[in-house]
Amino acid sequence: MNVLLVDDHAIVRAGLRRLLAAMPDIVIEEAASGREALALVRATRPSLVLLDLNLPGLGGLELLRRILTEHPQARVLVLSMHAETLYAAGALRAGAVGYLSKNASPDELLRAVRRVVGGGRYIEAEIAQRLALQAAEASHQDDRLTERDLEIMRLLGDGQELSKIADALGVSYKTVANACTQIKAKLGVARTLDLVRLAIEMGVA
Template sequence: MKILVVDDHAVVREGVRRLLSAIPNAVVLEAATAHEALNLARKEAPDVLVLDINLEGASGLELLRRLRIESPNVRVLMFSMHAEPIYANRALKAGAYGYVCKSADASELTTGVLRVAEGERYLDSTIAGELVMSSVRAEDPLRKLTNREIEILRMLGEGKSLQGIADAIGIAYKTVANSCGRIKEKLDLPRTSDLIRFSIENRRN
């Protein structure tokens, strides 16, 4: 089985590679960027692609959508620090086969890769429970936002400036500023300071 691990942190890639290399007959490849991942996916045709949501430049969700078009046979398992149901929902709707949080036990990632390789869907126990609970709670206000708006909100919560967000995503400063305006309208937040506070309060490490 050929596995491609896509994460912009070298230490994470190394840890995941060592973990998944214990799977019998597994060949584990690595990529740090969306560009590298697309090239390797075309060249190596991996069975499973383990993908982080947070990448420099194009987000993991954007890469996922491109993979569905360019390498439709690759099965994608999202591997993210985000345990919020909204991220898992967006990933699954975009075509991911599964979702595992980085806070989950190592065995959950191994199990997820094996299940996804067989064409099954897989959610780790934490995110599965969160998805169940979210279905009985009041509507999550983040559901009103687009994937790009959620990405911008996440970066605001990390303390990035608007210019820093623009540089990280690869879009114009004005586009980020306009997006922040739409986010404030959708979340009914009158001031930018309210938006920043909301982004921090709704951020999970």
Template structure:
């Protein structure tokens, strides 16, 4: 019997996943509500698939993913998250996740995703896979931005002016201005107005 570990801090989500998986096949379903419980269960039981929420309290979900893979590089982890931002999806896959499912996807997709991963595949919904392909191969890729550039872009999208961003991040106005110039070059945008519009339109909330 294949073992699936659900890692989520909401018991109602765990219960829902259990019900779905019980309809989809013969699985032993384990659960953890914290990163520490997940690490312990992975060490003890070595589940075939880990379904991991990114919104765990304390340690961030991507860091949990990294640590799981450090402990066992063969661990097959699927992210199960409220967030569908493609940058977050891309980062999770680059970190080593073998699948990504949002909590807004159709419930039966959980069963399909687990089956695909048990068969050795990688699972993304068709819509997400298409959008990710555009992001990865189109001009102006956000994943090319540095962590500082991402911070500045996020604050621009929230309506802050350059001086306020400098104060918020504890850096100089000149550094913020230079960072914006670098982002415009990377994203092939003409001016700061286009950069702000880009941040708002992308709902940039990382």
């Protein structure tokens, strides 16, 4: 089994390598950036990619999409510092077959690896529970991002000011400002700067 570890922290990759090395017939490659990861995907065609979302340069979700475009058979398991459902949902929509936070135990990581390599899916239990609750709530609460919300986030991620976004969308400044307030409430963040960060990390920008 060929495994690609994608994380910009060498100490994390070393720990994962030691943990996975006990598995039979395993070949492990490492990448510290999206560019390195894509080159290794093309060269080694890994069966499993363990992917961190916080990478320099190319964002984790965009990298996930590109990996699956290059190698659709790859099974991508996200291992992220983020335990929020927003990140998990974004990764699963982008094509990941599993999601774990870095708070997960070594035993749980190995279970997740075995599950996804065997053709299944794996989501850390607490995150899966919150995703299920949010899905149930969404059936009677309008707390999902609309196409307009996503477009505003994309423009924010591109560095556009609210006045420029209003011009681009053909609406008033006040309409865009109110929309930003609503988006922040939906995503549980307090500042516009947080929306910019989320837009980049979610791959919206």
